Amino acid sequence: MTKHSDVVIVGGGVMGCATAYYLALRGITSSVFEQNTFGWGASGATAGVVGPLWHVPHDNEPYFELALKSLRMFPTLASDLTDAGLDPQYRQSGVLKVAFTEELAGTLRDDLAWQSDLDMAVEWLDAQEVSDREPDISPRVLGGVYSPQEGYVVGQSLVDSLVHAGTQLGVRFFDKTEVFGIETEASRVVGVRTAAGGFEAGHVVLASGPWTGIATRWIPEDVPIRPIKGQRILLRLPGLLPRSPVHGFSGYCVPQPDGGILVAATRHEYEFDQVVTAGAIAxxxxxxxxxxxxxxxxxFDSARVGVRPGTPDDLPIIGPVPGWDGLSIIAGHDAVGIMMAPATADSLAESIASGDGGPLEPFSLGRFSP
Known part of the structure; x- marks a missing residue:
């Protein structure tokens, strides 16, 4: 028997689960299909830094504004999930970026010039102030920039919380259930074919991370999503735990609520495998x-791989697919999906609810059309 949902979401990472959550807050029911377990991919493997100052290009105004919106949304999202009896393990700990050479210190000071114009508290710390904050940091440190409104989240905990909260709001979640294709009538998408049978839907959202490009086989549109393999490791040393994520210029350390330290990250273009490599660990x-x-x-506790979705211009694809009624994409955030999830998913949910994709035009798939 064919089942029905207002919206079907293909992909159970943070983007798919967050979109379902924000749709539910608007009274729109959805069904989320994940081929594996929820958050098993890049969402669960992320280092979880919520820090747009260091991870999102500020010279692209629409994207940077979306990142700042997401940063501002995180405390409310975490509070709402906590009130529902869940723990996304979000910490507004601040983020510290440090320099060990005069050249890199100069770069940080140059960045501070434009960062200070934002509606955020950002400050320069000299070497002593950095050491006071992080007593175990290398004595070579010359200074750093601290942004107290940023922080981190445990990716798998956030996904799990969104699944539980969404379920409470009426969302149906199907793990280990592959979607084989979409159903269309002329240029309108009307449902999907899944391992659990057919599902009719008024709208279908493709949120499959690096697998979103599979849509090219379902509709005659090029969806230029490429895989970018990332690796991270987890270390433990009793008595040493950074107070916040700390960035150098070759990697960063992120404290974990259980006392571990995540170290990230590597980048391997066009790689889809889940193999942890000795070189990356080194x-x-x-x-x-x-x-x-x-x-x-x-x-050395563990290592993990997450495959991220990238695009040709390094900006995500968000919003309605031009030429198709009832079809949207939310993918292509590369390494910042976990950080961008609240604002991106909320914006897409509003687009679906209102029928107005205009605000998402800068991120439209149509920008790649000749």
């Missing part, structure tokens, strides 16, 4: 020890 350990020399004695 690079990340070096980056960690450069920041915190004592980490040379840390316990």
């Amino acid at each position: 690079d990340m350990i070096k980056a960690a020890v450069d920041l915190y020399p004592k980490l040379k004695d840390a316990q």
Whole structure:
């Protein structure tokens, strides 16, 4: 028997689950299909930094404004999820970026000039102030920039919380359920074919991360999503835990609520495999020890791979697919999907609810058309 949902979402990472959540807040029911388990891909493997100042290009105004909106939304989202009895493990800890050479310190000071014009508290810390904040940091540090409104979130915890909250709001979640294709009538998408049978829908959202490009086989449109493999490691050293994510210029360390330290990240273009490589581990350990020399004695806990979705212009694809009624995409955020999820998913949910994709025009798939 064919089932029905207002919206069907293909992909159970943070983008798909957050879109379902924000649709539910607007009274729109959805069904989310994930081929594996929720958050198993890049969303669960992320280092989880919520820091647009260092991860989103500020010279692209629409994207940077969306990133700042997402940053501002995180405390409310975390509070709402906590009120529902859930724990997304979000911490507004601040983010610290440090320099070990005069050249890099100059770069940070130059960045501080435009960052200070934002409606955010951003400050320069000299070497002593950095050391006071992070006593175990390398004595080579010359200074750094601290942004107290930024922070981090545990990616898998956020996804799990969105699934539970969405379920409470009426969202149906189907894990280990592959979507084989979409159903169309002329240029209108009317449903999907899944391992659990057919689902009719008034709208279909493609939110499959690096797999979103599979839509090219379902509709005669080029969806230029490419895979970007990232690796990260988890270290443990009793008595050493950064107060916040700390960025060097070759890697960064992110404290975890359980006392571990995530070290990230590597970047391997056009790679889809889940293999952790010795070279990547060596690079990340070096980056960690450069920041915190004592980490040379840390316990190596684990390593993980996440494959991120990239686009030709390094901007995400968000919103209605031109020429198709009832079809949207939300993908292509590269390494910042977890950070961009609240604002991106909320914006797409509003677009679906209102029928107005105009505000998302800068991120439209149509920008790649000749």
